[in-house]
Amino acid sequence: MMALLFSIVTLAGALGAAFFRHLLYSVLALLVAMTGLAGLAISLGFDFIGWAQLWIGVGAVGVAFLFVLMLTRGDPSEAESGRSASGSWGGWAVVGILFAFWVAKLRSGLYFWLWNDSRVTTEEIGRRLVQQEAIVLIAFAVFLTAALVGVVALCSKEEES
């Protein structure tokens, strides 16, 4: 029941994000979709992943989007946040064909997969992160720092020029 509810929330949010013409509404719909995704992760038994998605995917990403919307507020092109007339139909036609193909593949491929009942605890994820995945975790931390420095350098360089 919970999974069904979160599925509806996710798809409704995604529909809003893809179709709302107003920039702010589109971003808010994205946050709804991300919240639904977090709920789906929890309903699948990955509690920690669900909460991480909620904090990072909804909180951090949402705030970043809203900051950029505020900073580009004076931009006159904000008003033209809709879809291009010619590109819109072509794009959605391609998407429709892909979706039909994908559904056909899904029906033949996933039907016999069975629910694996063991739940994933935070302790298990933590142990895995500092043991088997320790190198990946360190590399990831370095990558995050490099990305942060890159973003700051990118923005400050433009400010000077």
Added chain:
Amino acid sequence: MTAEAYGLISAGLFILGLGAVLSRRHAALTLVGIELMWGAGILNFLIVARFRADAPPVTGAMPALFGIGLGAVETAMGLALILVAVRRWKSADLTKWKTGDSK
């Protein structure tokens, strides 16, 4: 819910994201589409981890966890690039970036 049902949700999410990327002109809205596709990818990892009995579910949780972090990095980089581009071309319209048109 079955793996098939979760797979359909993931497919729907990805397709809507792809549609947004292909049909929007505003750079931030294109990034919104990329975020939706990214979310579908993370959900796929979790579905496979949960429904495949030949590996412990935590195996699939790891790429999903790193994927969430990478998604935040991708968004931050994307938004920074959008800010720089808007300052340069005075427009968030992707078609104007492509042609180098400046207002």
